[in-house]
Amino acid sequence: MKLTYDLIKEKIDKAVDIIKDIYPSFQYKGFTKVRISKARSKWGSVKYNRITGDFALTISNVFEDIQNDDKANEKLLNTVVHELIHTIPGCMNHGPNFKYYAALVNNKYPKLNIQRCTSMGQFGIQKTKKEPLYIATCSKCRRNWKYYRKPKLFDYISKCKCPYCTTYTLFFSTIKGIAI
Ligand SMILES: [Zn+2]
Ligand SMILES: [Zn+2]
Numbered sequence: 001m002k003l004t005y006d007l008i009k010e011k012i013d014k015a016v017d018i019i020k021d022i023y024p025s026f027q028y029k030g031f032t033k034v035r036i037s038k039a040r041s042k043w044g045s046v047k048y049n050r051i052t053g054d055f056a057l058t059i060s061n062v063f064e065d066i067q068n069d070d071k072a073n074e075k076l077l078n079t080v081v082h083e084l085i086h087t088i089p090g091c092m093n094h095g096p097n098f099k100y101y102a103a104l105v106n107n108k109y110p111k112l113n114i115q116r117c118t119s120m121g122q123f124g125i126q127k128t129k130k131e132p133l134y135i136a137t138c139s140k141c142r143r144n145w146k147y148y149r150k151p152k153l154f155d156y157i158s159k160c161k162c163p164y165c166t167t168y169t170l171f172f173s174t175i176k177g178i179a180i
Contacts, residue, residue, distance in 0.1 A: 001072035003063050008034055011080040012057075018112075019084055022104040026088065031057040040125075042117070044079040046086045055087045065125045074111070075123060081105060082114050136170045138162035145170075 001007075012031065019026050031046070033056040040062050047056045059079065066072035085105070090097040094116045102114035132146035136157060141164055153160055160170045 001064060001066065001069045001076075003036055003059065003061050003076075005034060005036070007076070008036070008057075008059055008080070011077045012084070014077055015080040015084045018081055018105060018109060019088070019101075022108055023088065023101060028084075029053070029055065029087070031055050031087075033057070034059070036061050040120075043075070043120075044083050046083040048087075048092060057083055062120065062125055066123045071123065078112055078114060078118075081112060085114065134172055136160075136172050138165055138168055138170055140165045140168040 012034075016026075016028050020028070032052075032054040035056065035058045037058050037060050039058075039060055042060060043062065044057065044059045047058070048054075049056070057080075059076070063072050063076055066075060082102070085091050085098055085101045088097070088101060091101060098116075105112055105114050132148050134147040134151060134154070135144050136147070136151075136153075137144040139162075141162060143162065143164055154172065157170050157172050162168050162170055
């Protein structure tokens, strides 16, 4: 599914109808900003500006990784409704107020399932695991040390001794198969 601003806008309109249905006095100010992010840690988030009283919505492009379009659309609506509940007074966290409105939505719209959070694994999304960039290996015992950034000892590696074998030197290789 291609995640576009138009698609998000369409979901926001639907979400507003749903919230107004379960909470008729809901006064929707609207998300003043909508942003698509590359952050893969969460589906979406909402930021409140205390000074202006504005709400900004961020939606992760991780939705594009959901293979099934129907599921992706459903999950997107779920996420937008979830974030919209956060704009109801007293619902910024996932406390009792949030849970109360989430339960109202879930009861009236059985196809939706508003939760505090849902795992990405169930949608077939793999979290990209951080791999070390450099691995220093002992030429004798093959013990190794992983570094996620270029280590300071990179330039002196041939002078470094393995703390276990003490006389043998270390060498670097990268994990991505490219020898240094
Ligand atoms: Zn939330
Ligand atoms: Zn060693």
